[in-house]
Amino acid sequence: MLKKSIEFFFEPRSVAVVGASEAPGKLSAVIMDSLLSSGFTGKVIPVNPKYSSVKGLKCFPSVSEIENGVDIAVYALPASLTLRALRDAESKIKGAIIVSGGFGEAGDAGKGLEREIKDIVRETGIRVIGPNCMGIFDAVSGLDTFFIPRTRIARPRRGSLSIISQSGSFAITAMDELASAGVGVARVVSYGNKTDVSETDCLRFLSEDPHTKAVAVYIEAIEDGRSFIEAATACASKKPVFAIKVGRRGAGSAAALSHTGAIAGNYEAYRAAFRKSGVMELDGYDEFIAACKAFGSAAEAKGPRVVIITDGGGMGVSIADACVEAGLEVPPLPEDLKEMVREGLPSYFSINNPIDLTGSVTDEMYADALDKTLSDDSFDIAIVAALWGPPGLTDELPALLSERAQGIKKPVLVCSPGGAFTRSKAELFIKCGFPVFQTPEAAVKAASILARRAPRRKG
Amino acid sequence: MLKKSIEFFFEPRSVAVVGASEAPGKLSAVIMDSLLSSGFTGKVIPVNPKYSSVKGLKCFPSVSEIENGVDIAVYALPASLTLRALRDAESKIKGAIIVSGGFGEAGDAGKGLEREIKDIVRETGIRVIGPNCMGIFDAVSGLDTFFIPRTRIARPRRGSLSIISQSGSFAITAMDELASAGVGVARVVSYGNKTDVSETDCLRFLSEDPHTKAVAVYIEAIEDGRSFIEAATACASKKPVFAIKVGRRGAGSAAALSHTGAIAGNYEAYRAAFRKSGVMELDGYDEFIAACKAFGSAAEAKGPRVVIITDGGGMGVSIADACVEAGLEVPPLPEDLKEMVREGLPSYFSINNPIDLTGSVTDEMYADALDKTLSDDSFDIAIVAALWGPPGLTDELPALLSERAQGIKKPVLVCSPGGAFTRSKAELFIKCGFPVFQTPEAAVKAASILARRAPRRKG
Numbered sequence: 001m002l003k004k005s006i007e008f009f010f011e012p013r014s015v016a017v018v019g020a021s022e023a024p025g026k027l028s029a030v031i032m033d034s035l036l037s038s039g040f041t042g043k044v045i046p047v048n049p050k051y052s053s054v055k056g057l058k059c060f061p062s063v064s065e066i067e068n069g070v071d072i073a074v075y076a077l078p079a080s081l082t083l084r085a086l087r088d089a090e091s092k093i094k095g096a097i098i099v100s101g102g103f104g105e106a107g108d109a110g111k112g113l114e115r116e117i118k119d120i121v122r123e124t125g126i127r128v129i130g131p132n133c134m135g136i137f138d139a140v141s142g143l144d145t146f147f148i149p150r151t152r153i154a155r156p157r158r159g160s161l162s163i164i165s166q167s168g169s170f171a172i173t174a175m176d177e178l179a180s181a182g183v184g185v186a187r188v189v190s191y192g193n194k195t196d197v198s199e200t201d202c203l204r205f206l207s208e209d210p211h212t213k214a215v216a217v218y219i220e221a222i223e224d225g226r227s228f229i230e231a232a233t234a235c236a237s238k239k240p241v242f243a244i245k246v247g248r249r250g251a252g253s254a255a256a257l258s259h260t261g262a263i264a265g266n267y268e269a270y271r272a273a274f275r276k277s278g279v280m281e282l283d284g285y286d287e288f289i290a291a292c293k294a295f296g297s298a299a300e301a302k303g304p305r306v307v308i309i310t311d312g313g314g315m316g317v318s319i320a321d322a323c324v325e326a327g328l329e330v331p332p333l334p335e336d337l338k339e340m341v342r343e344g345l346p347s348y349f350s351i352n353n354p355i356d357l358t359g360s361v362t363d364e365m366y367a368d369a370l371d372k373t374l375s376d377d378s379f380d381i382a383i384v385a386a387l388w389g390p391p392g393l394t395d396e397l398p399a400l401l402s403e404r405a406q407g408i409k410k411p412v413l414v415c416s417p418g419g420a421f422t423r424s425k426a427e428l429f430i431k432c433g434f435p436v437f438q439t440p441e442a443a444v445k446a447a448s449i450l451a452r453r454a455p456r457r458k459g
Numbered sequence: 460m461l462k463k464s465i466e467f468f469f470e471p472r473s474v475a476v477v478g479a480s481e482a483p484g485k486l487s488a489v490i491m492d493s494l495l496s497s498g499f500t501g502k503v504i505p506v507n508p509k510y511s512s513v514k515g516l517k518c519f520p521s522v523s524e525i526e527n528g529v530d531i532a533v534y535a536l537p538a539s540l541t542l543r544a545l546r547d548a549e550s551k552i553k554g555a556i557i558v559s560g561g562f563g564e565a566g567d568a569g570k571g572l573e574r575e576i577k578d579i580v581r582e583t584g585i586r587v588i589g590p591n592c593m594g595i596f597d598a599v600s601g602l603d604t605f606f607i608p609r610t611r612i613a614r615p616r617r618g619s620l621s622i623i624s625q626s627g628s629f630a631i632t633a634m635d636e637l638a639s640a641g642v643g644v645a646r647v648v649s650y651g652n653k654t655d656v657s658e659t660d661c662l663r664f665l666s667e668d669p670h671t672k673a674v675a676v677y678i679e680a681i682e683d684g685r686s687f688i689e690a691a692t693a694c695a696s697k698k699p700v701f702a703i704k705v706g707r708r709g710a711g712s713a714a715a716l717s718h719t720g721a722i723a724g725n726y727e728a729y730r731a732a733f734r735k736s737g738v739m740e741l742d743g744y745d746e747f748i749a750a751c752k753a754f755g756s757a758a759e760a761k762g763p764r765v766v767i768i769t770d771g772g773g774m775g776v777s778i779a780d781a782c783v784e785a786g787l788e789v790p791p792l793p794e795d796l797k798e799m800v801r802e803g804l805p806s807y808f809s810i811n812n813p814i815d816l817t818g819s820v821t822d823e824m825y826a827d828a829l830d831k832t833l834s835d836d837s838f839d840i841a842i843v844a845a846l847w848g849p850p851g852l853t854d855e856l857p858a859l860l861s862e863r864a865q866g867i868k869k870p871v872l873v874c875s876p877g878g879a880f881t882r883s884k885a886e887l888f889i890k891c892g893f894p895v896f897q898t899p900e901a902a903v904k905a906a907s908i909l910a911r912r913a914p915r916r917k918g
Contacts, residue, residue, distance in 0.1 A: 169770070
């Protein structure tokens, strides 16, 4: 039997919060606050036999007593109480998000509870996300069951990148980092122990989701390789899909087992599955974030040829090294282009690739060099490493670069290593919509993954 | 003829600034400001025929007219004027720092000027740093010829790490980043085109320098491999020496040539030279910074066995993967230690390695887990990845961890990925003296390089 699509989870008309409370620090209180302040337009219904109202809303003693039912119910109860509450609701809901821990990851008793959840799913056709998860953050509908307050973990703006993750902490850390990097998201799903909804269901949904233009996946273990490959292949044929598999070897593998009860399995089998389905594999958190920034806020790359523009010679050389080692190309400037770029610049500027505009650089020189090289057919991607020592660089630089790059649909990645002053300037680049990277390596990782998705990509 | 040691450059009694001026934006004005405000206790003597005083100090028309001579003269003049000024000073100075560009990196005319500088060095025995360099930032004496204002590029506090770099922009970017990471330095030297003073001279000096406990080297090209190996071997036998060689291959190699006129040469020969002399090679800027943080602010590691403590399971698994892939060991906790750590903790905590303290963590639980595992003989290094979602974590955590780790002379590396809230907490860790890393990969790079220097290191 093909299970029901999980689409209804993302734009529900009504959400019941089971165990709703106003007690500060309670997960359910955070979820209530989020739902009421995140722009979520659906109906929020608190459920708790102890209260008649929560946050000014009528509180029901149980989900079964909500007259017309609800689309989804969110459970933030102790594991031992969750099953009865779910049984009570089963005829009234389409789906449940169980954020509580204490299930399969906590030992045999918890595994028994998970088997019961699976029974309910099989018997009733309702869909379940979790347990031991964060649930859904949806920037399209405003649904937010991530139970960490926004004062601690910022939510990204609305964008076109979707993230699906077995690990809640990984997902929220990435979200927080993307929020501060100005990168938007569409749907974020943390499904934890995945008694029911898995990456396969999410990929099927995201494949068809018009709000999602790229998909990032964090995987500890996949149970049904065949379904995964099928769903991933379908999704990756339409939009970029990139994944990190953790618990690859040794200690990491053992740790994944205790984390979500997943058996991490043979890493080589995962790699083969990724290759087969066109999923781009990433090698760690750093590359995961770099890829999120790249596909979340850069244009698509048409190929692997990078032009590097900087005012710091040494940094330029480092970036060129990293590019070559990542399989990117750093071709020399064609002679006519070299002449064009050189025009009007002091003779001691080094107009090669990297282009070193030296400490005498001005905003206008940067903009000119970017415009001329990126307009040329010789390059697919620009990495701009603006070091902020030179006095000729001003706060106008990011907007000027943005203006000049606008018409050219090629990725411009900003590499901005340094301390406090530089970070304040990195904020200006972020405000202008550039993907900004703290290290040359991260910028090069982003360029490399964009190039892997390019039409004439190699390997 | 063995050249004079360059020691006098670092704690000079007097410094002449040739071309001194008060004109804002002039390199010489920045250098004057730095020398007068950086705590430098030597005498600062402006030299410029146009002025009778600069910044309230008597200004000399030329160095030759300074009665008792000076230890060093700093030249911030156009290339074309530098030679005559240096000739004029040659009998009055022990050494010169030429920060001006427009020499060998700018073409044949500049190469001719460099040959003349070499003639002066040979004829007079004075030592020359540069041209096309930043010169010296010395946190011990306060000497600072780096001509980027402190408002743009922060200077690190005084510490025990020294950095020598052919590239000025690389050196200042690293300094700026280390300043914001709370890592101190002793001596920083940028020698640019190295007509005279090279990494070899610097390594000889730093080898004997009691203020330097570790040495970071940025290399584009080495001219005299035999001297380098000799100096590096001597230095690395006394203290950790780590290096990045840029211009390794292809475009990077060509770029190095145009940057400081260096022929980057056969990368394999460099690798062999590093291995032979006990210099640890780093693979990029990110690893360079990680190593600077590690040797600049962590204890020495006695081996490669890492314990990972976190409240985010997925992050823990990622770190474990990265450790295993970097050749570090992530051994399981011995049973008796596991029991000790588990004591008093909720049953659903995952007490393995990584230790996952979950969202129910408190400051005290972190401190306990760190204290117990690091006191045990089973581990050499701790990586603490505190994710700041859990409400039980407070601003007291960094000080508490610092207090508990104090007696145990093992490295504790803090991994702190995330957004604005997390970064404000990372500042607290920095204030407590911890080396803090934005990504798991950077923390693991630091652990790995500490382990490479460990007594029972492998490979």
